[in-house]
Amino acid sequence: MDYTLIKWNKKNYEIFIDELKKLQDEKYKEFHNKVIGAEVEVIGLRSPIIKDIAKKIAKGDWKGFLSQKKGKYYEETGIRGLIIGFVKADKKIIKEYIEKFVDEINNWGICDSFIGNLKIIKKEKEFFYPLVKKMAESDNQWKIRFGLITLMSYYTEKEYINETFKICSAVKNKEYYVQMGQAWLISTLFIKFRNETLEYLKNNTLDNWAQNKAIQKIRESFRVSEEDKELVKSFKK
Template sequence: MNIDVQKMMFKSRDEAYAAFSSKLIPGRDDLLGVRIPILRKLAKMIIDEDEWNEYLDTWEPHHLEDYLLRAFVISYVKVDVDERLSLFKDFIPLIDNWSVCDSFSNTWKPKENEKEKLWEFILPYLESDDEFRMRYAATIMAFHFVDEQHVNDIIRSLDTHHNDGYYYKMGAAWTLSVCFAKFPDITYDYMRNENRLDDETFNMLIGKIRDSYRVTDDMKSKVKLLKR
């Protein structure tokens, strides 16, 4: 490759930012401290130089940023939806923290004619019983599918798929809070009637709703009364 990825990342490292970020990602002490906008720019450079295939073929992760960079490359590269989802399938098992998961989920913006393939692609990950694969599916729902067509399917899917992992619970709660912000009546009815969320996830959902700037004070007061 003409682009020396490791050299460019080390050149852009920020040790103070690495120290701050590592506190937010438990169990990871391999951060360089390269900020997300710089990694996004580097990913686009790799693609513009037509070196993305070689980059993926020779990819060896040493730092958290290597995972983020790969996530951005496979999200930005111009390929058809089937090839992209194949690249995603190879990458998803490598996700082991919320930072990579959420940055990855939020990067590719599917076209309308690609969204149903993405929807079908993510559903099996809810069956995986893996904390971060399940969080990936939940966050994809939040970023791309909270609309009239999918809101009831999202609620039903997250209501029936559970995992003891904190980061899945928080991801599911956040996604349902986005549903509440956009479809308050539907989501409130779900919350106040019989549902199968565990108490921790349910109370996380209430907290997310009450933190939202998109929810009225009246609705925040109503959901507070539902706390378990």
């Protein structure tokens, strides 16, 4: 199939899914199932293959592709998300598709790979910030994680740091991947804004588990001095 030329409809979309299955790597499928740790059906395709397909679709009838009914496969959903990051379109249109796609996220792998490919946010931080903040303030675990990991990926800058601390503390959701998102965000901020993050670790309303996991991740980092690794231990809750 030439993904750049197809005008997508139900029939050729079904053929597309069959084509994906033919590319299956059984060993990778077993490995990926363990890594994802979620109840999703995995075909077993490596990331370079998925990205290459998404890039080609993004150059063609990408809106037609995304209008097809969402299927059940991990890779299928992953391709949909990657396309949104690859398309050349107005930022307002991309924002609309981001909002729609976040509703499809049901595991950390799709969430984080989607965010990693949204390079437009890096270029348009101010425009996308209200959306990112709104997601982090949601009551849906995957929207919250989307907000937290996007802040970590694109907003670790001086002008956003105080607001980021507030957003992180305001999250009260106890789901594992939400709290891991909080911990990852704080540990990343520590590397870039050591003094500010030390003050935050001294006084915040973070859940005990999230605070202690953040400290663990700081201590595991190769970019943190041995002195600071010992220092942050004193802030365990």
